[in-house]
Amino acid sequence: VQVLKVNHFNKNFTTLFLNQDLNDNKHNNIDGVPPVIGWERTSHGKLGPKIADLGALINPEKLAEQAVDLNLKLMKWRLVPDLDLDVIKNTKVLILGAGTLGSYVSRCLLAWGTRHVTFVDSGKVSFSNPVRQPLYNYDDCLSGGKPKAATAAENLRRIFPGVNAKGFQIDIPMVGHPIKDEKKEYEDFKKLAQLVDANDAIFLCLDSREARWLPTLLGNVKHKIVINSALGFESYLVMRHGCIDPANNLENQIEGRLGCYFCSDIVAPKDSLTDRSLDQMCTVTRPGLALLASSLATELFVSILQSPMKQYSNHIAHDKTNILGCLPHQLRGYLHNFETLKLSSKNFRCCTACSVPVIREFREHGWHFVKTALNDSTYLEDVTGLREFHKNAESAAVLLDEFDELACEDQGIE
DSSP: OEEEEEEOTTOSOEEEEESOOTTOGGGGOOTTSOOOOOOOBOTTSOBOOEEEEOHHHHOHHHHHHHHHHHHHHHHHHHTOTTOOHHHHHHOEEEEEOOSHHHHHHHHHHHHTTOOEEEEEEOOBOOTTSTTTOTTOOGGGGSTTOOBHHHHHHHHHHHHOTTSEEEEEEOOOOOTTSOOSOHHHHHHHHHHHHHHHHHOSEEEEOOSSSGGGHHHHHHHHHTTOEEEEEEEOSSEEEEEEOOOOOTTSOGGGGSSSSBOOTTTTOSSOOOOOSTTOOGGGSSOOOOTTHHHHHHHHHHHHHHHHHHSTTGGGOOOBSSOSSSTTSOBOSEEEEETTTTEEEEEOOBOOTTOTTTSHHHHHHHHHHTHHHHHHHHHOTHHHHHHHTHHHHHHHHHHHHHHHHHHHHHHHHHTTOO
């Protein structure tokens, strides 16, 4: 809204025109008022119109934006003077999975003032979703269901118009799932890689273990913040992935950094979806679990942004120097006894997602490496050295059995 202030000669009043054409002759012929004969001087001493933008005072979208920011600024002014709100606002977030976890994560991000959110999902809204996923309603389920990613972005903008929310319908290529349509899967891979490039942080809120493999790899290769969240029936995991530091030589980072979601595995991810029975196709959890995991994932993300070393920070279990306190590697919670554990683990040198051999192969061969891994998950065991690791473990087990037998013979035990 623009306001034009016009002073009338020898008259003790000012006329204000709202959203009027300055060249409209009607302004010069107001009943009972002498015509305008000139302009008031500006702050620079020149004659001209004075225009004021009142959008911040009467535009509801601007008012909403101010209210959101004010709530966060009160936190900064009263309690945490060193809190950097701008880094939270300007960080671009990619949420993989627009289901229960993804929906709640996006709502928490809005509350923290994040302005850039992108959803990726391949599904459609079903009738079971709205009661558990706050970004959808009953109307979104009709006519076969709307695409989840685009609908989540649209509804997020309805909650707060100031957010730049986008949604993309992409089938994330999954390790252990042989390629059926190479052209489509390559396009999905390329688009996912572009989205990872375009964003600063990635939230893994996906339904299956193997769907997290490629985003984990891409996040590490491109040095992104990666927050992983997973649910059981009454347990949850929230963790931040360790990250390859581009300032150091790759060969010097074989071990010693924080691990990723796959570092505790001694086998490559496999297809866990094809043979599921009907009752296993949906994630069955206690309803409140997703809210706990999502809120902790978001708070962990914000704590990372406030840390000087960001995603390269080590596990910090107790710290009074960090602005928002400790910065754990993993949070594992159990509703059965209402317990939350802060855990830490180093990376596994033979990890199928973040080990140096995997990162090196991806950098050299790109899609060809991914395609081979999708068609044959045992390929990853060869690349990482897991197969050799298994052989050495079997040999050690045989030697241990022989040692036990000799010890028993020496003691006269049959």
